[in-house]
Ligand SMILES: NC(=O)c1ccc[n+]([C@@H]2O[C@H](COP(=O)([O-])OP(=O)(O)OC[C@H]3O[C@@H](n4cnc5c(N)ncnc54)[C@H](O)[C@@H]3O)[C@@H](O)[C@H]2O)c1
């Protein structure tokens with residue numbers, strides 16, 4: 001339904017933009033971009049997994065709209081978010097004669113979005129940028145909020161910028177080809193939004209498990225719109241992560257980051273680690289914030305119903321605790337967690353006892 005697809009406004013003063021959510025709307029990309037900026041030269045950055053499908057579709061729409069289109073393809077995978085790949089893109093763009101009037105489009109998952117956004121933010125001191133996220137995680141999380149960047153060896157997302165797009169176009173139809181694990185990993189972040197901010201949405205998810213597992217377009221549109229709205233609310237209140245408001249999005253993430261680092265990067269997908277991390281966070285919430293056991297059980301049951309594992313892998317708990325103390329979000333080694341006191345409401349809790357943290361991992 002091109003045209004009347006629902007949209008989410010992200011209100012950030014002069015950097016405001018909207019997120020259009022639909023099914024089959026990728027075909028209308030040229031119009032979507034033309035409504036937001038003058039397009040004479042478009043650079044589509046994508047990875048090799050979606051190059052011949054969605055990037056090609058995007059490029060075709062843009063050239064039909066009259067733009068000169070260059071397609072730049074990077075390898076798929078987290079290691080692509082590197083200075084080397086960014087430099088390669090800068091140089092190719094220079095060779096292609098890309099100037100300040102060009103627009104950069106990211107067509108891909110969070111890796112492509114973060115990398116292309118970083119290149120857009122830095123090339124010629126900043127180019128117009130449009131996101132076309134193609135993973136569920138990118139559609140509900142990474143394409144919203146303007147954080148772009150690359151990794152340094154051993155330091156994820158260490159170099160980057162806040163660079164808001166002119167718009168985000170979400171087409172649920174692209175999710176039909178997403179590998180099962182990637183799809184479910186995205187669902188973990190969806191469940192997270194319910195737990196941290198919206199009990200009613202959490203109940204909606206519980207009531208639509210079969211549709212979610214079947215990737216039903218209508219339910220996906222509703223879910224993506226709600227998640228983007230919730231993230232936009234958080235970002236609007238704390239665009240540059242200065243007031244701590246954005247921290248609620250890290251529910252389950254202190255555990256997840258420790259799991260990802262200790263299990264060896266690549267063993268667990270981020271969303272898979274988040275699912276397990278949320279279970280730890282819920283148990284810790286039960287101890288520290290009196291989260292009712294029934295809510296702990298509801299969260300776990302929903303994650304399981306969506307095909308996510310909630311079991312802690314056999315990793316040395318001491319190593320996990322040490323990794324948490326090294327987390328960049330931990331201030332001066334004091335353990336600080338986003339914890340829930342009921343489904344739909346979380347707060348920051350300082351100085352959590354490491355013994356409670358260890359117990360929560362059992
Ligand atoms: N900027 C932010 O606020 C923010 C937030 C969360 C995560 N992130 C970043 O996002 C990245 C993870 O993103 P991701 O989970 O999307 O991973 P990803 O970009 O690596 O995509 C996962 C895999 O799916 C493939 N793929 C993408 N769309 C597809 C489709 N429609 N059909 C088939 N295959 C498809 C990709 O090629 C890739 O192999 C991390 O680097 C993380 O740091 C950023």
Ligand SMILES: [Zn+2]
Pocket residue numbers: 189253270274
């Ligand atoms: Zn996450």
